[in-house]
Amino acid sequence: MDFFNIYAVLASAVSALLVGFIWYHPKVFGNAWMQAADMTEKKMKGANMAKIFGLAFLFAFILATALPGIVIHQMxxxxxxxxxxxxxxxxxxxxxxxxxESFRTFKHGVFHGVLTGIFIALPILGTNALFERKSAKYIFINAGYWIVTLGIMGGIICAWK
Known part of the structure; x- marks a missing residue:
């Protein structure tokens, strides 16, 4: 049985960007994140968005390659x-x-992805934010994104055989 599915990894990496488009939309958490991150429209307009999204996809892809070992028990x-x-x-x-085929469902992958977000992403982001003197709002907006994103990524990777 092959546990590394490149299509699942690519789809889960794309899902990270899609969740980000929704999560950080001004009508969801975008405005609150901008305030908590001390981000302005002026700062955002000066960014190289192709570079940012390209690297964000690369990082999501790298993360997705690590998830099979977390969400697929047979590994x-x-x-x-x-x-x-x-x-x-x-x-x-x-x-x-x-x-x-045991525990190879979307639901089970979401479960382990969410646990990964809570027990790995939250402490890392929280520690960085504390030293950057960011607020709890900043921590929970960003960690919430990763908890949801890792849940979806884990579900895709676990279920797609």
């Missing part, structure tokens, strides 16, 4: 055999016959 068994089923003991094949 644990795969890693135990060194990534080569040809060298595995017969018990590996028996395990995969019994469990290869």
């Amino acid at each position: 644990g068994a795969f890693s135990l055999i060194g990534g080569d089923p040809a060298n595995a003991l017969p018990s590996y094949e028996a395990f995969m016959v019994d469990y290869s």
Whole structure:
């Protein structure tokens, strides 16, 4: 069984941008984020948006390549055999016959993606924001984006076989 699906990784990377377009829209959290980030329209107009979105997609892609190990349980068994089923003991094949499709749903991927957002993204963003002297509003707007985004990314990666 192949656990790395390039189409799922690409789709989940695109989903990060789509969620961002909605999340940071002025009618959702955009205005509140601008205020909390001390961002102005003038600062935004001077930006190279192609570079920003290109790098944002690259970073989302890198993140998406790490998510299979978090949201797909079978990756644990795969890693135990060194990534080569040809060298595995017969018990590996028996395990995969019994469990290869277990917990491979969108819902389960969302669950692990959200946990990743809460237990990895939130502490990282929160720590940076504290030292940058940003507000709790800033932390929760940005961490909320990543919690939702990682949930969607995890769902896509876990369910797309």
